[in-house]
Amino acid sequence: MKTLVLVEHDNGQVKDATLAAVTAASKLGEVHLLVAGQNVGGVAEQAAKIAGVQKVHVADDAAYAHGLAENVAPLAVDLMASHDAFVAPATTTGKNIAPRVAALLDVMQISDILSVESADTFTRPIYAGNAIATVQSSDAKKVITVRGTAFEKAAAEGGSGVVEAVSATGDTGLSSFVGAEVSANERPELTSAKIIVSGGRALGSGEAFHEYIEPLADKLGAAVGASRAAVDAGYVPNDYQVGQTGKIVAPEVYIAIGISGAIQHLAGIKDSKTIVAINKDEDAPIFQVADIGLVGDLFKIVPELTDKL
Amino acid sequence: MKLLVPVKRVIDYNVKPRVKADGTGVDLANVKMSMNPFDEIAVEEAIRLKEKGAATEIVVVSIGPAKAQETLRTALAMGADRAILVQTDDEVEPLAVAKILKKVVEEEAPGLVIMGKQAIDDDSNQTGQMLAALLGWGQGTFASKVEVNGDSVNVTREVDGGLETVKLNVPAVVTTDLRLNEPRYASLPNIMKAKSKPLATKAPADYGVDTAPRLKTLKVVEPAKRQAGVKVGSVDELIGKLKTLGVVA
Numbered sequence: 001m002k003t004l005v006l007v008e009h010d011n012g013q014v015k016d017a018t019l020a021a022v023t024a025a026s027k028l029g030e031v032h033l034l035v036a037g038q039n040v041g042g043v044a045e046q047a048a049k050i051a052g053v054q055k056v057h058v059a060d061d062a063a064y065a066h067g068l069a070e071n072v073a074p075l076a077v078d079l080m081a082s083h084d085a086f087v088a089p090a091t092t093t094g095k096n097i098a099p100r101v102a103a104l105l106d107v108m109q110i111s112d113i114l115s116v117e118s119a120d121t122f123t124r125p126i127y128a129g130n131a132i133a134t135v136q137s138s139d140a141k142k143v144i145t146v147r148g149t150a151f152e153k154a155a156a157e158g159g160s161g162v163v164e165a166v167s168a169t170g171d172t173g174l175s176s177f178v179g180a181e182v183s184a185n186e187r188p189e190l191t192s193a194k195i196i197v198s199g200g201r202a203l204g205s206g207e208a209f210h211e212y213i214e215p216l217a218d219k220l221g222a223a224v225g226a227s228r229a230a231v232d233a234g235y236v237p238n239d240y241q242v243g244q245t246g247k248i249v250a251p252e253v254y255i256a257i258g259i260s261g262a263i264q265h266l267a268g269i270k271d272s273k274t275i276v277a278i279n280k281d282e283d284a285p286i287f288q289v290a291d292i293g294l295v296g297d298l299f300k301i302v303p304e305l306t307d308k309l
Numbered sequence: 310m311k312l313l314v315p316v317k318r319v320i321d322y323n324v325k326p327r328v329k330a331d332g333t334g335v336d337l338a339n340v341k342m343s344m345n346p347f348d349e350i351a352v353e354e355a356i357r358l359k360e361k362g363a364a365t366e367i368v369v370v371s372i373g374p375a376k377a378q379e380t381l382r383t384a385l386a387m388g389a390d391r392a393i394l395v396q397t398d399d400e401v402e403p404l405a406v407a408k409i410l411k412k413v414v415e416e417e418a419p420g421l422v423i424m425g426k427q428a429i430d431d432d433s434n435q436t437g438q439m440l441a442a443l444l445g446w447g448q449g450t451f452a453s454k455v456e457v458n459g460d461s462v463n464v465t466r467e468v469d470g471g472l473e474t475v476k477l478n479v480p481a482v483v484t485t486d487l488r489l490n491e492p493r494y495a496s497l498p499n500i501m502k503a504k505s506k507p508l509a510t511k512a513p514a515d516y517g518v519d520t521a522p523r524l525k526t527l528k529v530v531e532p533a534k535r536q537a538g539v540k541v542g543s544v545d546e547l548i549g550k551l552k553t554l555g556v557v558a
Contacts (some may be wrong), residue, residue: 066473066475068475069438069441069448069450070441070447070448073442091469092450092451092466092467092468092469093468093469095434095438095450096438096448096450096451097438098438099403099434099435099436099437099438099439099442100438100439100441100442100448101442102404102435102439102442103404103407103438103439103440103442103443104442106404107404107523108402108403108404108522108523108524109403109404109433109435110524111432111433111434111435112432112434121527124432125432125532126335126430126431126432126529127320127326127335127429127430127432128429128432129532130325130326130328130335130531130532131326131328131335131529131530131531131532132529132530132531132532133526133528133529134526134527134528134529134530135524135525135526135527136524136525136527137523137524137525138523138524138525139523173478174445174446174447174477174478174481175447175448175449175475175476175477175478175481176475176476177473177474177475177476178463178474178475178476179473179474180468180470180471180472180473180474181471181472181473182470182471183470183471191469195556220556220557228487232487237471238453238467238487238488239467239469239470239471244429244432245486245487247469252554252556253551253554253556263322263323263325264322270532270535274554274556275535275538276547276551282540287538287540288537289535289538290538291535291536291538291539292538292539292540292541292547292550292551293538293539293540293541294540294541294542294543294544294546294547295540301544304544305544305547305548308544308545308548309548309557
């Protein structure tokens with residue numbers, strides 16, 4: 001079986017999510033990569049070095065500069081003539097492109113897989129991670145997105161894939177890129193951080209978030225996350241959001257501060273190795289999943305904790 | 310411009326789903342059902358576009374059992390103009406839903422299809438993208454802002470690193486993210502009024518779409534349970550625990 005893995009990149013660097021997708025793809029067979037973008041020679045070179053990669057298909061064209069699904073999907077569909085599976089990381093980029101590819105190939109996509117049981121059987125979470133389904137695909141070609149935290153990352157070095165240029169399929173003209181607003185964030189990325197300090201509605205304001213959550217995170221070298229309630233209240237931008245509708249994380253340690261632990265939040269943190277909860281309500285659902293819990297006022301506990309570390 | 314808004318009847322998001330003991334699925338008998346939260350946002354956005362004069366008519370469509378009528382009535386009570394129910398008791402996968410919606414789109418000829426980014430039951434996040442692919446339209450997924458300017462629409466999308474804005478030719482498909490708006494509640498008079506709004510009932514066969522599943526669910530299990538943890542009494546104890554975990558020196 002030959003798999004085609006969509007490489008997620010920012011036109012300069014291969015993103016980590018790709019490495020987990022490569023691991024999942026390698027369980028299916030021969031791994032080929034697709035790098036689509038503009039001036040992506042460097043990305044292709046990096047991609048070729050990923051352990052286990054046999055071939056890197058590079059499509060370098062202005063039409064792919066911003067990864068628009070309308071332009072990238074036909075390219076992937078062309079390459080799927082000689083591949084058996086299309087694998088993408090379950091990031092916003094992968095989720096945007098893969099279903100478009102699947103529909104054009106007339107196959108059902110298998111979203112957000114947690115494991116590869118066999119060439120046609122996979123497990124995936126449903127109902128916000130409250131159930132795990134094992135599904136078998138009857139489609140001739142598979143289209144799959146991979147949950148990054150469920151697979152080890154393939155080594156970024158040691159591979160020797162052959163880089164091959166593919167001809168561009170052109171611009172469909174259906175859409176165009178207007179602009180992007182990247183959140184300024186010098187801390188580790190949420191999805192790849194080892195430690196995450198996350199704040200909830202109990203913080204009460206954006207200022208409290210800066211004053212209490214961020215210093216603790218900086219002391220621990222941690223990423224900062226938030227519950228949906230904190231995002232909805234406007235304390236932090238929504239890309240901080242951890243949960244079913246935000247980011248799914250699985251750090252070594254997840255520290256939930258002033259977060260009650262609603263179902264959709266727990267769905268996003270369940271696979272963390274250790275969960276620490278600080279909350280004044282001892283009946284908060286978060287304590288049912290927390291490995292270490294401390295009941296008390298976060299405005300007293302968090303500064304003390306930050307000081308003593 | 311006409312707007313088409315697909316909505317789905319799903320388990321209420323506040324309900325903790327229970328896996329059936331025989332592993333065939335999740336037990337939905339006697340469980341509270343509601344409109345998928347992302348679809349409420351889609352209906353709200355459609356109504357706001359109509360209130361701004363950017364849209365003339367809002368058609369809501371649902372594919373599901375007879376009870377999905379309730380979901381459509383909710384959308385009508387919020388402000389949609391008429392509804393179509395494609396009635397089936399089978400579980401219809403995103404690909405088949407997209408194919409049915411394509412036929413509905415061909416009949417109704419909307420300028421925009423606005424729908425939720427994912428349903429909170431199967432968590433697929435596919436239907437909007439698949440519909441856009443089948444129609445050959447542009448797609449604005451995970452929208453946090455939608456601006457209609459004549460024959461194009463600017464969609465601000467929530468992406469992993471922040472926000473991204475794309476311009477799509479109309480017609481197009483937009484899928485909604487949480488931040489797009491806060492859906493309104495239907496008032497009692499509007500709920501009463503919604504009862505007399507038109508609701509057409511169809512079947513998948515009317516559209517000639519084969520809804521046979523491509524994915525077979527072999528089993529459904531509960532996720533591994535986390536071990537019960539310990540509660541500590543003070544910050545010092547907490548730091549002690551973190552030290553044994555090797556998190557802090």
